[in-house]
Structures are given as structure tokens and as C-alpha cells.
Amino acid sequence: xxxxxxxxxTKQNFGYSFSSFKDNFKFxxxxxxxxxxxxxxxxxxxxxxxxGAECSGEIEIPEHxxxxxxAKYENTKVELLHPLGEKSPIDKFLKQNPLGKVHHLCYxxxxxxxxxxxxxxxxxxxxxxxxxxxxxxxxVMFLHPKDCDGVLIEMEQK
Amino acid sequence: xxxxxxxxxTKQNFGYSFSSFKDNFKFxxxxxxxxxxxxxxxxxxxxxxxxGAECSGEIEIPEHxxxxxxAKYENTKVELLHPLGEKSPIDKFLKQNPLGKVHHLCYxxxxxxxxxxxxxxxxxxxxxxxxxxxxxxxxVMFLHPKDCDGVLIEMEQK
Numbered sequence: 053x054x055x056x057x058x059x060x061x062t063k064q065n066f067g068y069s070f071s072s073f074k075d076n077f078k079f080x081x082x083x084x085x086x087x088x089x090x091x092x093x094x095x096x097x098x099x100x101x102x103x104g105a106e107c108s109g110e111i112e113i114p115e116h117x118x119x120x121x122x123a124k125y126e127n128t129k130v131e132l133l134h135p136l137g138e139k140s141p142i143d144k145f146l147k148q149n150p151l152g153k154v155h156h157l158c159y160x161x162x163x164x165x166x167x168x169x170x171x172x173x174x175x176x177x178x179x180x181x182x183x184x185x186x187x188x189x190x191x192v193m194f195l196h197p198k199d200c201d202g203v204l205i206e207m208e209q210k
Numbered sequence: 211x212x213x214x215x216x217x218x219x220t221k222q223n224f225g226y227s228f229s230s231f232k233d234n235f236k237f238x239x240x241x242x243x244x245x246x247x248x249x250x251x252x253x254x255x256x257x258x259x260x261x262g263a264e265c266s267g268e269i270e271i272p273e274h275x276x277x278x279x280x281a282k283y284e285n286t287k288v289e290l291l292h293p294l295g296e297k298s299p300i301d302k303f304l305k306q307n308p309l310g311k312v313h314h315l316c317y318x319x320x321x322x323x324x325x326x327x328x329x330x331x332x333x334x335x336x337x338x339x340x341x342x343x344x345x346x347x348x349x350v351m352f353l354h355p356k357d358c359d360g361v362l363i364e365m366e367q368k
Contacts, residue, residue, distance in 0.1 A: 078262020081285045085243065085315065089359045098358065102332045103317070104236020125317070127239045127285040132359075152359030154312040157243065159261070159283070174260045200256065201247045201290075201310030 077170040080160035083208055084122070084129040088142050089152040092119055092134040099123035099130060116187045117141050131158075156194070156204035164191050164209040171195060171207075183209075235328040238318035241366055242280070242287040246300050247310040250277055250292040257281035257288060274345045275299050289316075314352070314362035322349050322367040329353060329365075341367075 089095040092110060100107040105123035112119050117140035123130040133155060135143040145155060161167040164183055172178065177196035186192035186208060195205040247253040250268060258265040263281035270277050275298035281288040291313060293301040303313060319325040322341055330336065335354035344350035344366060353363040 076262075079283060082240075082243075082283055085240075087359055087361060095359050098334075102329055102334055104234075125237060125240055149360060151356060152361065154315075154361060157312075171260055176256075176260055198309060201245055201253050202307060203245060203310065203312060 077167065079207070080162060080210055082128050083158045083160050084131045085157055086131040086133055086155040086206075087152060088133045088146050088149065088155045090134075090146060090150060092121055092132055095132045095152070096121045096123070099132070105130070112136055113187050117143075118187065120187065154203075156206050158192075158206040158208050160210040161207045162210055164193060164207060167207050168193055176200065235325065237365070238320060238368055240286050241316045241318050242289045243315055244289040244291055244313040244364075245310055246291045246304050246307065246313045248292075248304060248308060250279055250290055253290045253310070254279045254281070257290070263288070270294055271345050275301075276345060278345065312361075314364050316350075316364040316366050318368040319365045320368055322351060322365060325365050326351055334358065 087095075096107050096110070099105040099121075100123070103123070103125075105125055107124070108122040110119055110121055114136060117135060117137050119134045119136045121132045123132065133142055135146055142155065145153070168178060168183070176199040179194040179196055183191040183193045186206070188208075191209040193207050195207065197204045245253075254265050254268070257263040257279075258281070261281070261283075263283050265282070266280040268277055268279055272294060275293060275295050277292045277294045279290045281290065291300055293304055300313065303311070326336060326341070334357040337352040337354055341349040341351045344364070346366075349367040351365050353365065355362045
């Protein structure tokens, strides 16, 4: 359905297309900021004991190749990520940024299928054609960083 | 006063010091995520017309060498930054990251002086010795990215 819909939409030039289009779509809350870190326990301590955030325990998600800790702040969360296993999708990212680096920003959307149609219609590319089940069990879709000021954006079904 | 206090605090090794220290300090809200962008108007359109955020107009802050647009989301803001003038402090950052990149994360704190003493006591370095007045008229202090997983953190007086 999604693919069918989006294939009917002519891809427009990003810099100019969206100004001519108005609808009521909008991102909801910033669910989390994901940061890839070199030492998960040390980072968890930083967020818990220096910044005062409420932190989860360490969670291994083998199917996504990551270990994670969530740090909860007043209005949003920080997701600390570290590679798990040999073929982790964030292994190269950490090697390129050994101190750590912001990996992505995740926004909630009311209706992921609608959101995908909307962003594509506005000329923003998605990574992959179909939503996947994200690390937290909800459908997600990533947007191409080249269309979003070099920042990887995750849209997560609310 | 701040300098006097902090000079009395022995700098401890970051990896081990903070686990032995407990108090009730904590960061408040994530006030904003700052992103340095190559084209401020295009980025403002992305946040307004693709992501549906409420955006401010373009604001020039010559004393900080930046032009900025704020994009307001349900629970936090994104601050889009672009260099202004020849000696902008973010000029090199944009040259190194021509697509754009997350520049810093800003958290609110109830009492900036107390926050500075706290983070230093925990072994996290600040950039500069004294708070400065930030781009939005409030006292701010930045934390050293090398002590914060490669991420530049701004603490802002609430």
C-alpha cells in the first residue's frame, strides 16, 4: 500500500517542492536522542550521576546488534548505544567517531504510513522502502541524512 | 565566587570519581538541540513544511556570529544555526561538516553556579572558567565534549 502510494508521487526537487504544498502533518514529541558511545557503563554513569537522569539497566538487543541504556530526562530521553556482536550496524560509526557522537534523533508520529507518504511527497528520501520494527518494538522509518542537514532522523509510530 | 569554589575542588579522574559521590543535582528539560546548517532558509522550510514544526523568523545575533531559526516541537526545540560574519565561531564547524551536523545539546539547570561546581566536582571539564551570556540572553556554560561522549553540552540557567 505504502509503496503503491509513493510510487504514484512524482519525486520533486527537494529545495523547491515543499513550499507549494501544505497539509496538517507534523512530528510529535522528540522521543529520544541516540548517542553512540565507546563505553556504555561509563556513559550511563555520566548521565545518571553527573547529569542526574534516571537510567535503565543495560539492554542487549542482538537482532539489532546493539547494547543500549536509556537515560530519562524531564521532557525526553537519551538512548546510549554501543555495538553488540561482530556485525553491528554501528560498529563502523563508532570506529569513525571513537569519542562518541550523536547517531540519530527520533520523533514520534501519529501514523507512520501517512508520515512516510508525506515526507516522500515533500522530496525527503527514506532509508529503505518499508518500515521496520525498531529496537523498541515499534514500527520505524529512517530519513536520509542528506535531506535533513546531515542528521539521521527516525520516525517512530507513537 | 565560582572560580574560588571550583579552585578548591581537587580535579578527580573522570572514570572513577563520580561513582563515589551522590547528591540531588539533575539537569532539567532538554531546552534545544542545535544543528549547524548550510542553508538556513532551506532548513527552516524542512522543519516547518516537512516536519510541521512552528518556526521563528531568522534572527541575526552579530555578537555571537550566528544567524538562527528556532523550530518548536511538542516537547523541545531545534535551533538551526548558520555562520554570520567573517569570524563566526561555527564557520570552521560548517566547513568540516558541509551537509550540517548536530552542534550541541542544551539542558536547563535550576542554578548554573551550583551546576558548574557539581559537574567539575564529578570530573567533567567546562569550556572556559566563567559562565557567559548565551545567544538567548541567559547565562550558559559549555561542557567539554571529550568528557561527554564527543557531544558538546550546554547548561543554561532556567
